[in-house]
Amino acid sequence: MSDITFIGLGNMGGPMAANLCKAGYDVHGFDLSQTSNDAAKSKGITIARSAADAARDASVVVTMLPAGKHVLSAWGEIIPVVARNALLIDCSTIDVASARQAHRLAADAGLRSVDAPVSGGTVGAQNATLTFMAGGTVAAFEAAQPVLQKMGGRIIHCGDAGAGQAAKICNNMLLGISMIGACEAFALGEKLGLSHQALFDVASTSSGQCWSLTSYCPVPGPVPASPANNDYRPGFAADLMLKDLRLSQDAAREAGATTPLGAQARDIYETFSKAGHGALDFSGIIDHLRGLQRT
Numbered sequence: 534m535s536d537i538t539f540i541g542l543g544n545m546g547g548p549m550a551a552n553l554c555k556a557g558y559d560v561h562g563f564d565l566s567q568t569s570n571d572a573a574k575s576k577g578i579t580i581a582r583s584a585a586d587a588a589r590d591a592s593v594v595v596t597m598l599p600a601g602k603h604v605l606s607a608w609g610e611i612i613p614v615v616a617r618n619a620l621l622i623d624c625s626t627i628d629v630a631s632a633r634q635a636h637r638l639a640a641d642a643g644l645r646s647v648d649a650p651v652s653g654g655t656v657g658a659q660n661a662t663l664t665f666m667a668g669g670t671v672a673a674f675e676a677a678q679p680v681l682q683k684m685g686g687r688i689i690h691c692g693d694a695g696a697g698q699a700a701k702i703c704n705n706m707l708l709g710i711s712m713i714g715a716c717e718a719f720a721l722g723e724k725l726g727l728s729h730q731a732l733f734d735v736a737s738t739s740s741g742q743c744w745s746l747t748s749y750c751p752v753p754g755p756v757p758a759s760p761a762n763n764d765y766r767p768g769f770a771a772d773l774m775l776k777d778l779r780l781s782q783d784a785a786r787e788a789g790a791t792t793p794l795g796a797q798a799r800d801i802y803e804t805f806s807k808a809g810h811g812a813l814d815f816s817g818i819i820d821h822l823r824g825l826q827r828t
Contacts, residue, residue, distance in 0.1 A: 536558070536559045536560075536561060536591060536592070536593075537553055537559070537560050537591070537593045537594075537595065537680065538560075538561050538562065538587045538588045538591040538593070538594040538595070538611075538615075539553065539561070539562040539578070539587075539594075539595045539596075539597070540562065540564075540584050540587060540588070540594065540595070540598070540607050540611070541564060541596055541597035541598045541603075541607075542562050542563070542564035542569040542570060542572070542573040542578070542597075543566065543597070544655050544658075545597055545624075545651070545658045546564070546569075546595075546597030546624075546658075547564075547569055547572055547576070548655065548658040548659040549595070549597060549624070549663070549684045550562055550573055550576070550578050550595075551573070551576035551577070551578070552658075552661045552683055552684050553595075553680070553683055553684065554576060554578060555683075556683040558683070559579070560577070560578045560579065561578070561579045561580075561581055561587045561588075561591070562578045562580060562581070562587055563580065563581045563582075563584045563586070563587040584607050584610050584611055585611055585613075585614050587611075588610075588611035588614055588615050589614045589615075590614070590615065590616050591611075591615050592615070592618075592619050592620065593619065593620045593622070593680060594611055594615060594620070594621050594622070595622045595623075595624060595680065596608070596621070596622070596623045597623075597624045598623075598625045598627075599625070600625075600627055600628075600631075601625075601627035601628045601630070601634075601635075602631070603625070604623055604625050604627055604631060604632075604635055605634060605635055605638070608621060608623075608635050608638050608639065612638060612639065612644065613642075615644065617643070618643065618644065618645065619644050619645070620644070620645045620673065620676050620677060621635075621639050621644055621645070621646045621647070622646075622649055622677050622680065622681070623646070623647070623648050623649065623650075624650060624651055624665070625650065626650045626651075626701055626702075626705075626776070626777060626780070627650075627698060627780070628780050628783055629695045629698045629699050629702070629784055629787075632668065632694065632695040632697070632698040633694050633695040635648070636648065636668075636669065636694035636695065637694075645669075645670070645672065645673040645676060646669055646673060646694075647667050647669035647673050647674055647677045647697070648667070648668045648669065648694065648695060648696075648697040648698050649665045649666065649668075649677065649688075649697050650665075650666055650697055650700075650701040651665055651666075651685065651701075652664040652666070652701065652704065652705075653685070654767070654768060654769045655767075657685070657686075658684075661683065661684050661685060661686070662685065663684055663685035663686065663687075664685060664686065664687040664688075664689070665684075665685050665687070665688045665689065665697075666689055666691050666696075666697040666698075666700040666701050666704075667681070667688060667691060667696075668690075668691055668692055668693060668694055668697035668698065668699070668700075669694055669696075669697075670693070671690070674690045699784070701777070702777060702780050702781045702784055703781070705774070705777035705778070705781070706777070706792065706795045706798070708744070708745065708774075709774050709777070709778050709795070709798040709802065709815070710794045710795060711743045711744070712749070712751065712774075712815060712818065713798055713801060713822070714743075714745070715743065715746045715750070715751055716751045716816070716818055716819035716822050717822055718732065718736065718741065719732060719751060719752050719819060720819060720822050720823050723823075729752045729753070729754050729755060730755055733746070733750060733752075733754075733755035733756075734755075737755075745816070749816055750816075751816040751818075751819045752819065759816065760814035760817070761814075761816060761817075761819075765813045765814040765816060765817035766813075766814060767813065767814040767815075768814035768815070769814060769815050770811065770813065770814065770815065771802055771805055771806055771810060771811050771813050771814065771815045771817060771818065772806055772811035772812065773815070774802055774815035775799065775802040775803055775811065778795065778798055778799035778802055779799055781795050781799070782795060782796055801818065801821070801822075802815070802818065804821070805817075805818050805821045808821070
């Protein structure tokens with residue numbers, strides 16, 4: 534298969550790049566962290582001295598970086614050195630405005646681009662079962678599909694530039710809200726003398742059913758694979774949920790949308806993070822809610 538460049542080899546990017554290696558691609562990569570570079574090298578990725586060196590003459594570049602400013606900086610560095618008509622795929626979760634600006638940078642240079650944030654966490658990255666929410670032209674999306682298929686189980690074209698980020702932000706705002714709701718229900722059930730299993734058996738088969746309950750139950754027992762059974766080790770860290778909720782509120786403000794529950798969820802996770810619990814799984818918010826006293 535052809536060469537691929539992967540910029541950002543951390544907890545998500547490293548396993549994703551490794552899966553491209555397993556699929557037969559010759560992957561050249563770079564990360565600012567030497568630890569991440571060393572781990573990626575052990576998986577067969579050729580490590581370059583800089584993002585530009587990794588991307589020189591590349592026909593496909595994938596980025597997985599923390600924030601919009603990092604994506605724009607990286608794309609500004611790599612766009613002048615990639616192959617003519619190269620395809621740029623950003624899998625980071627960033628603000629919609631930055632995603633659209635990145636698309637403009639690529640278009641101005643005659644390059645194809647896709648914003649394709651992911652859902653599925655580190656386990657999905659390791660197992661190549663991620664869901665990709667993609668934004669960009671139909672032609673760019675179709676060009677990106679063979680690459681994305683090696684890293685994920687489901688790929689959805691959500692619309693034009695920035696639509697992937699918009700879908701990711703809306704989805705994760707809903708997830709944050711629903712997890713708080715599930716946690717509040719279990720915290721109240723405890724106070725009322727309900728067993729966790731009894732509440733789960735009722736809610737999981739009736740109108741309270743949601744993914745936060747049936748796949749990621751925030752109390753030990755009913756769903757053995759949930760982080761609640763492993764001392765709330767992530768999973769999906771609370772600080773990452775807070776990042777996405779902040780992005781949702783930035784987007785709501787810019788779009789003139791009213792999202793009061795999204796704003797409240799952001800505030801609750803912000804308090805949880807400031808109390809030193811941001812590295813726990815986001816379902817660990819139940820312990821914070823148990824400690825709140827009604828006034």
